[in-house]
Amino acid sequence: MAHDTLYAHPEAPAPEPGARRAGALGRALFTRWDTWVVIVLALVVVGAGASVDGFAGPRNTQFLLMDIVAIALIALPMTLIVITGEIDLSVASTLGLCSAVMGQLWVAGLPLELIVVLVILLGAVLGMVNGLFVTKFGLPSLAVTIGTLAAYRGLSFVVLGDQAVADFPRQWTDAASSTIGGSPVPWSVLIAVVLAVAFAVVLHWTPFGRSLFAMGNNAEAATFAGVSVNRAKFWLFVASGAVAGLAGVYWTLRYASARADNGSGLELAVVAAVLLGGVSIFGGRGTLLGVLAGVLLLGSLRNALQLADVPADTLNVVTGALLITSVVVPNVVGMARSWLRQRRHQRG
Amino acid sequence: MARDDAVPLLAVRDVTKSFGAVAAVDGVSFALHGGEAHALVGENGAGKSTIVKMLAGVHRPDSGVIEMDGTPLALGSPADARAAGIAIIYQEPTLFPDLSVAENIFMGRQPVGRLRRIDKAVMKAEAEKLFDRLGVHLDPDRPARGLSIADQQLVEIAKALSVDARVLVMDEPTAALSGVEVERLFAVARTLCAHGAAVLFISHRFNEVFSLCERITVMRDGRWVSTDPTADLTVDQVVRRMVGRDVSALFPKEEVEPGEVVLDVRGLTRHGVFSDVTFSVRRGEIVALAGLVGAGRSEVVRAVFGIDRLDAGEVYVDGVRLHAGSPAAAMAAGLALVPEDRRQQGLVMELSIERNATLTRLGALARAGLLSGRGERRAAREWTRKLQVKYGLLADAVGTLSGGNQQKVVLAKWLATEPKVLIVDEPTRGIDVGTKAEVHRLMSQLAGQGMAVVMVSSELPEVLGMADRVLVMHEGRVTAELGRAEANEETVMFAATGQNGTAA
Incomplete structure (x- = not known):
């Protein structure tokens, strides 16, 4: 049991003097995972720009960004879900099913504006199914969303079979890959940025966001503080589904092709990016900025390796290795820290 | 008393165990004799569980020894305790639900046949032999899942017999048993004693203690108080020894003229946990919920606050009915709950x-x-x-x-x-004496400012020092409501142990 004397601080709360605060800030900055992700990201971008032919060109920048928009979108609600201690592995299959339904509705002759709304709603419903299983029946989200990962992908083949719907209007498909003015930045990035700001505000500046960290660390204590844990998780799964639906629309237009296997395996990249961005797989820790850096890092790395003619299978090895590294390293660092703390205690 | 010259089967000699600065057990000695059931009684926190854990090899004594047949034992782990012949039967045994009864009994020591394969037939026959010795009928082949708690305890006892345990420690084994099951358990315990084993029986129920045990050891605040043959004692004497201590050291609550009723709890029931709990609290009043651990006090306040669901009953705050099952609604109505388990429920330890x-x-x-x-x-x-x-x-x-x-x-x-009603569950558990006094002063101050305070506490001095009224619970029911003048250690303890008749 801890005692007052164990915690060697002066009687009154320290007034947090400026010097100390600056030092603490510096320390906090460099012991933070996201800081290092940003640093590594910068190194990768600079290194690849210098050594990989074509990496820094405007055309490659445009394609790199377009490639990661879908991952970035889905990673936003995923960040919040993982912070609460849950996970949604069904996102890529939701994307696929939404894409397949989009194709069928287009074939059926509905106006595309209506289709987009319907498909996003479909995504929300698919997420709702996950949310209900997790919150009403108390099932682990890992099991539930592995189940729906298979089920939704299966359904998308039921909907569209192995054909592709590719006759979407040019103006829509062009819009999905057009860039802002003369810059290499595609318009779709703007959508991702707007949503990212919204999610960041919710996560870091609202009571709801604060409660997510609390429940991710200790759901029981959060409940005792009046937080509606299940309600929050339910709506996060709905949001995850809706955003996956939106990503499905984007994916379909970007590749001008609605297919049942669209986005297969994308959940691996999303989860890897979220964990690489410093979100704890055990919940309770993470920042949205870190996740965005993680998305960019993973995307740039894969892109640079692709340009350097590394085969696709090897790329997946890299993604998997990064995922495991980002889970293992914080644990090792944590163990080292508590070991150091213990030693300090024993000496002091 | 003649037996005292004989070398006891198991002797606890001058053992001390501290957690931090708190001495949970301080210089306790007593002896168990073969063929005898021995009761260990005391209030919550008297140190009984710590003694059990030392016998179980979970905790090591800081000083003092535990001897068997006059030889000191080194109990560094539960395996050591088992090897020494000490078996512990807990209130709720932890069996492997998907394994059979026989497999549970022989877990880790299964009889093996050819090629080191488990010999199920031998195992079953051995299990049947054990149950015969205990005089009970349990099918060794049935899975442990679905066994009543009483039957699970019998499996544990059979397990103890299978390793030739000579000392059987039963830590509140009857808390969850029905009358018939208690009788069967006692019959088994007496059988074991007749075969020369020693039983250490821990219970809050005096009728059981007096009917089963030959000797009673009383502990208080981690210290040994007395060991006497049951025949020389009365329930009254035992209760007095359990509680007799200095109350004046505590901060007394200042007198406040209570205002109107703020919290009104009517007929609160949760099947199997508590039933028909009714009470009200006025502004400026401190009402204590006293009782033994497991009496249902924490469960009541959790239900009032909306953490646990209710089967029946209503809660009113300032005359407005509270939406049940929602802590958010309770907070909006002006309730606050400082929960029992600070580390799990009160705080998110990893957050700032x-x-x-x-x-x-x-x-x-x-x-x-x-x-x-x-x-x-x-x-x-x-x-x-x-x-x-x-x-x-x-x-x-x-x-x-x-x-x-x-x-x-x-x-x-x-x-x-800024709550109207502050509910505190074990407000001073596990905190140092100085902070304890501060918390008491604070609660008194808040009541003085007109807050209604509900306090769940297992510490009698705290209850008696702080409360304007004491509600005593026993096995899920309110058994007494005592004003400040009537509440003393004995009246509370009698009601808490369900001995209402004698208290009057």
């Missing part, structure tokens, strides 16, 4: 002091739905200062604080909501 202190009123701190770090910091600083929390940085994880300071953060986060 600031985040914990403001977790209960994020909505109120937000401007236009957004939180500014500055406003939260100011609020957290204000309330931690009011409660004199000692900390380094508000950004430090709350888990780095001492127990007393952690409890102050919990109090801070609830007082910041």
Whole structure:
């Protein structure tokens, strides 16, 4: 049991003097995972720009960004879900099913504006199914969303079979890959940025966001503080589904092709990016900025390796290795820290 | 008394065990003799469980020895205790639900046949032999899942017999048993005694203690009080020995003229946990819920606050009925609950002091739905200062604080909501004496300012020192409501052990 004397601080709360605060800030900055992700990201971008032919060109920048928009979108609600201690592995299959339904509705002759709304709603419903299983029946989200990962992908083949719907209007498909003015930045990035700001505000500046960290660390204590844990998780799964639906629309237009296997395996990249961005797989820790850096890092790395003619299978090895590294390293660092703390205690 | 010259089967000699600065067991000695059932009684926190854990090899005594047949034992682990022939039967045994009864009995020591394969036939036959010796009928082949708690305990006892345990420690084994099951358990215990084993029986039920045991050892505040043959004792004497201690050391509550009723609890029932609990609390009043651990006190306040669901009953705050099952609704109505388990329920240990202190009123701190770090910091600083929390940085994880300071953060986060009714569950458990006095003073002050306080406490001196009224619970029911003048150690203890008739 801890005692007052164990915690060697002066009687009154320290007034947090400026010097100390600056030092603490510096320390906090460099012991933070996201800081290092940003640093590594910068190194990768600079290194690849210098050594990989074509990496820094405007055309490659445009394609790199377009490639990661879908991952970035889905990673936003995923960040919040993982912070609460849950996970949604069904996102890529939701994307696929939404894409397949989009194709069928287009074939059926509905106006595309209506289709987009319907498909996003479909995504929300698919997420709702996950949310209900997790919150009403108390099932682990890992099991539930592995189940729906298979089920939704299966359904998308039921909907569209192995054909592709590719006759979407040019103006829509062009819009999905057009860039802002003369810059290499595609318009779709703007959508991702707007949503990212919204999610960041919710996560870091609202009571709801604060409660997510609390429940991710200790759901029981959060409940005792009046937080509606299940309600929050339910709506996060709905949001995850809706955003996956939106990503499905984007994916379909970007590749001008609605297919049942669209986005297969994308959940691996999303989860890897979220964990690489410093979100704890055990919940309770993470920042949205870190996740965005993680998305960019993973995307740039894969892109640079692709340009350097590394085969696709090897790329997946890299993604998997990064995922495991980002889970293992914080644990090792944590163990080292508590070991150091213990030693300090024993000496002091 | 003639037996005392003989070498006892198991002797506890002058053992001491401290956790931090608190001595849980302080110089306790007693002896168990073969063929005898021996009761160990005392209030919650008297140190009984610590004794059990030392016998089980979970805790090592700081000093003193445990001897068997006059030879000191080194009980460094549960395996050592088992090897020495000491078996522990807990209130709720932990069997492997998907394994058969026989497999549970022989877990880790299965009889093996050819090629080191488990010989199921031998195992079953052995299990049947054990049950025959105990005089009970249990099918060794059935899975442990679905066995009643009484039957699970019998499996544990059979397991103990299978390793030739000579000392059987039963830690409140009857708490969850029906009358018939208790009789069967006692019959088994007597059989074991007749075969020369020693039984250490821990219970809060005096009728059981007096009917089963030949000797009774009383503990209080970690110290040994007395060991006497049951024949020389009365229930009255035992109760007095359990509670007799100095109450004056505690901070007494200041006198307040109680105002109107704020909290009104009517007929609260949760099947199998508590039933028909009715009470009301006025402004300025401190009402204590007293009783033994497991009497259902924490469960009642959790249900009032909306954490646990209810089967029947209503809660009114200022005459308005509270929406059941919603802590958020309870908070909106002006309730606050400082829960029993600080580390699991009261705080999010990994989060900072600031985040914990403001977790209960994020909505109120937000401007236009957004939180500014500055406003939260100011609020957290204000309330931690009011409660004199000692900390380094508000950004430090709350888990780095001492127990007393952690409890102050919990109090801070609830007082910041400016509740009308403050419910505190074991407000001073596991905190140092100085902070304890501070918490008592604070509660008295708050009541003085017109707050209604409900306090669940297992510490009688705290209950008697602080409460204007004491509600005593026993096995899920309120068995007595005592005014400040009537409440004393004996009246509370009698009601808490369900001995109402004698208390009057």
